[in-house]
Structure formats: C-alpha cells, structure tokens
Amino acid sequence: MPDLFGDRLIDAIASRQAPICVGIDPIFDQFPSELTEDIDPGDTDAVLDSIFEFTTRVLETVAPLVPVVKFQSAYFEKYLWEGVEAYYSLIAEAKAMGLLVIGDIKRGDIGTTAAAYAEGHLDDVATDDIEDAATPDAITVNPMMGADTLEPFVKVARATDKGLFVLVRTSNPGSGEFQDVKLEDGRTWSEMLAERVNQIAEGLVGSSGYSSIGTVVGATQTATMESLRRRLPKSIFLLPGYGAQGATAEMTRSAFQNKTGAVVSASRSILYAHKDKKYAAHFGDDWEAAVKQAVLDMKADLDKVLS
C-alpha cells in the first residue's frame, strides 16, 4: 500500500472500481424497526448500542463494495462523550474491515487550537494506547478563518501520511449565498478559495498525481464544478449531495479526470434505503439487502458517466 493518503485513496477507488463514499450518518429515528423497537429513545446506552449494531452491519455490507466511508461526527457528538467514544471505536472497526475512513468534522481554528484538533482527530498517537479506537485516515476542515489556519492540519497530515478535505463549495441549498458571491476581480469567493487551496495541495502530491489535500465540492454544484476542477487539478474531489440531497451521477461528470480523481458521497439514500419505496417493496425487512442494492445502483449510475 502506498504511503500517501491521496495515493491510497486513488488506489482503493481503482481496486473497488467504485468512486463511492458511504456516509455514516447514524440517525436513530430512521433505523430499521428491528433496531429501534423496545428501545426508549431517552435511554442513551440503549440507543448507542443500537447505533453500534446498525453501523457495524452497514460497514460489513458496504466494505466489499466501496473504498471509503465518511463518519459524520455530529451524529456521535449528539450523545456527548459516549457518542464520541462510539465514533472512534466504529472507525477502528471500519479500518479493520479494510475501508479507508474520512472523519467529517469540519473543524477550523487558529494556530495552536487547530494543532490540538489535528492531534485529537488525525494523529494516531491519540489512539495508539487505546484498544478498539482509531483516528480516521482523513478529516474535513473548514478554511473560512484563513489559509494560515489550515497549516497545523497540513503539518499533521504530512507527518502521519493522512489527508484533508478542505470545504470549497458545499452541497446545501443556501451554499451559494456566501460561497458564490462575486469578487471585484470576477472570480467567485469559492474560486478564489480553490486557487489558494491548490497551492497547498500541490505540496503533497503523490505518485498517483493526486494530493493528500483534497477538497469538498457539493455534487449539486454543476454550475461551478468545471471551474473549480480547473483550479484544483491535483485535488481529489469529495462530492457530497448524491441521492437524498438531489444530485445525480451526471452532475458529477466534470469532477472526474480520466475517470478518476473524485469520490461521490451518499449517506441517507444508502443507509435508509429500506424506507425508499423502490427498495421496500422488493426487500421488505431485509434492510441490509436494500443497503447493498442502493450501493450497486449508485455504482451502475456512476458507471454510465465514467464509461
């Protein structure tokens, strides 16, 4: 396995032949009934046990099919420190199954504070002495505070062969309001950001031609995708927004370069496929079969664009 995160991810995408990231967003309310019945939603221990079982079974289902999963920290932080313990523990499980793991934490802060975040969230030293806990292979970071605030994260990523995904253009409906605003030089704010992040990404490019400093670009952002890709030729694009947020495979086309360099992320449309009429009718209570089929359908959808 190559050392640099960017190379490892490009390799894993190729070996699974699936540029797919499954988002681990454990939302108890949406779980299959077999994992919620008889559980009091106010009983945190019981809810966390259920989150553990649900997530483990999702990971087992998707591990043979996809290269990478993305854990959404918020759904664990909701359960305070017990949730955070589950986060690190389930990341260790995912890594043991051969999956690459992105921690979707969207942190960002000034120098010494950013360094503390990087240590806790990216540096294995934090978990080395703890059984059944691991830090992710990469984390998402928020660059709003300035490029200087990214440096401590880049430093730890470089020292530990890990990666970052810097928010450049997000997938939410209101994302354009602050990110697509036009600067006096004609670029949008995100385009300016993309050019600056590219300078940082160029410092950590591996043999695949891609950097360990990737970027988050909403799969929903077709209008600006090409422009951002041109400005960030060496960053792996992590593209959230597929499925539940409305993006299609076709919308991600210009994020790919020679059929690689991007990974499309879907969370709710895969994890809760059992609630989708399309799958419910066919699979009934077999929710894991629905998860698997949703991944296979997404793969087929992306294949059409990449073939």
Place this chain on the structure above:
Amino acid sequence: MPDLFGDRLIDAIASRQAPICVGIDPIFDQFPSELTEDIDPGDTDAVLDSIFEFTTRVLETVAPLVPVVKFQSAYFEKYLWEGVEAYYSLIAEAKAMGLLVIGDIKRGDIGTTAAAYAEGHLDDVATDDIEDAATPDAITVNPMMGADTLEPFVKVARATDKGLFVLVRTSNPGSGEFQDVKLEDGRTWSEMLAERVNQIAEGLVGSSGYSSIGTVVGATQTATMESLRRRLPKSIFLLPGYGAQGATAEMTRSAFQNKTGAVVSASRSILYAHKDKKYAAHFGDDWEAAVKQAVLDMKADLDKVLS
C-alpha cells in the same frame, strides 16, 4: 435573571463591571510546575486530572471578577472522549460558580447535521439526566456554508434561551485573506456576512436591546471594526485576540456602544500569566495570584477605554 441569553450576558457584564471573557484553553505544557511535575505527559488520565485541577482553580479565581468564560473545545477533544467528558463536567462547574459559559466549538454543517450538533452542544436535554455535566449557555458557529446552515442552531438557541456567536471576522494574522476580500459591490466578504447575520440577530433581540445571536470579531481587526459594528448594531461582539494575540483595549473601542454590547476575550495571557516576566517576578509560584492580577490589569486597561 432575564430569560434571553443576550440579556443575561449584558446584565452579567454590567454587574461585574467587566466586559471580559476568560478563555479556558488548558494546555498542559504551559501549566504551572506544581501541576505538571511527576506527571507523564503520555498518561492521559493523569494529564486530565491535572487539567481538571488547573481549570477548577482558574474558574474559582476568575468567577468573582468576570461574567463569562469561553471553553475551547479543541484542547479537550485532543484527549478524545475522556477530554470531552471533562469539557462537559468543567462547564457544569463553571455554571455552578455563577459564570456564563460559551462553548468555543466553531461548528457548522447542513440541516439535519447542524441540528445534531445543536442538540449535543446547546440543548440541556443532552445533559439533563447526567450528574455533573452541562451544556454551555452559548456556542460559536461557523457560517461559511450559508445562512441556511445557521437556522438549526438558531432554532435550538431560541427554544432553550441560549445564544450563538457567529464568526464574522476572526483574529488570526491570515484572517483577511478570505474574509476581507472585496466583492464587486464594494463590500468585503465579512461586511456582507455581517449584514446577513444581522437579519438573523434581529429576530432574537431582548429587553437589553441586544440579541442572543452575537458575533465573533477579532479584537485585532481595528480597520474593519467600526464598519462591522454599524452593520451589526444589535449583536454582542465577542472579541478574541486580546493579550497573547496582540490586541489592546484601545483597539476594541469601536466595538462598544454606550460602554456596552461587547466582551473582550483573553485566554493565554491570563491563564499563563505566571510565565510572563511582569507577573513572575512579583508572584513567584503563586500562579493563581498572577491569574487574578492579569484579569485586574485587563479590567483597568479596558476601563480606560470605557470611562
């Protein structure tokens, strides 16, 4: 005590006659020697015990002097879930001492995810059944992803009489790069942000005339302070950057309106005053006396501007 967070903070500032927030940034390397000697920095339990003792003694020292403290989440997350447990536990301690507490977490994410963050970090339901744990009175949030991503936080703040401080212009040296960039309409990006955040803040104004939706504006940002204040007349300004980051009281002058409406935050210059020659010579090993004197000196410095 008034119900709305904005009113509670304005009241507390007035009753302490000190527009000062002490930043709780527990950095083990910087602790007084009595709290580090005989401790292996790799022994997380021992380090966390030391963080507990240091923070408790800082809180006891500053509680009679200042209205509010700000816990920097990163220095707790560095120690994974055990650190997070310490965070919630020490926040409960601070509140029991009559301090208002800001959780400096700088979260920001899309709809359902933002709601999960708000539940874990702001909603007392999360800690109601847990002894010795509490959520803060307000949290810092990052608005980069769009005003729609602030809504779930505002909703929880409104329902729980808590508050937010939205990042508008940060204190770090590189903050201008993305925040001060000029838009085609002549405003800076932060000025645009300020106008949009003001619309949100206006929806939660209390009897003090100030909103529970405050903003973070670096005390170092003199060039833009007046312009941001004009755009945000009803937001309490949380001004980090005093002391270790180089801001002076004079630099915060235009954040205040009729001597109120702002709170200046200092972390390292107060917590680690014992390392400052100015205090070390006088107080020797009595580091708590140095902390107290640093707060009193900061108060005197601000009094000059506000009198």
